[in-house]
Amino acid sequence: MKTVNGAIALLLVAAAMPSPAPAQAASEPVVAGRVEIQAQTQAMLAEMKPDQGFMWRPVLRDGKTVAAIEIWKKPGRPAVHPTEAEYAIVLEGSGTLISGGTLNDPKTSNPGLVEGSRIENGATRSLGPGDVILIPAGVPHWFGITGERLILLGVKLPGSK
Template structure:
């Protein structure tokens, strides 16, 4: 079988394309907007996406999905584990809370990688201007 674009379903984004996408997302964020999400590559319903955090969001749990992410810019802190306080189901795939009690704090810098298992509370604090992640959800089923 011949090799080439027609026989290769691989989704790909160059580092230049990702840098341009981050810059465009950053420009499009409104003053005071704390979070932006945008897909980079897709394969059906599987997606790798960019997340820009300028302010911490509500800590969350994804009951049936692990979350894998790499820090591509900025700095912050990952808070994970512990217990999600005042948890409420926002969507079938998302439970959010007010804060994490008893979680582990890990500093995040460019190049750091995280794999948060399904069902584990997690949230991000931001150091400086922003924290940029490239990540995907991994279904457990």
């Protein structure tokens, strides 16, 4: 768990730091510690309705950059974030990630999200606590749940596409 907590702290500090303007020093980092992350996760789990499959809540925010807890109890729809890369650390639980390939039946839900019916020819990977994920902007992906739930600390960042 020490490695996961260290990775969480590093990701949170990196996500919270704004890009400095030219000739200006960066502002101070903002950190959400392990206790705050655990408390928010427990509060979210307590708030979820029995049939609710997903909950998302920001932990830190700097403009458009957000670090958030994602709780998955049911798989969502396959998705693409056209202009944002997605970094995530598995905090708890286990699951499956399917990424790459082709998103079938794409429908734009909002400018930052395209959802589809399934992914064809994607790579499948098992996920567990401590795993770190990077999904580049524009890459189809889907999270499956193994067991009771999959809890991620996710950060969306402007991508290069």
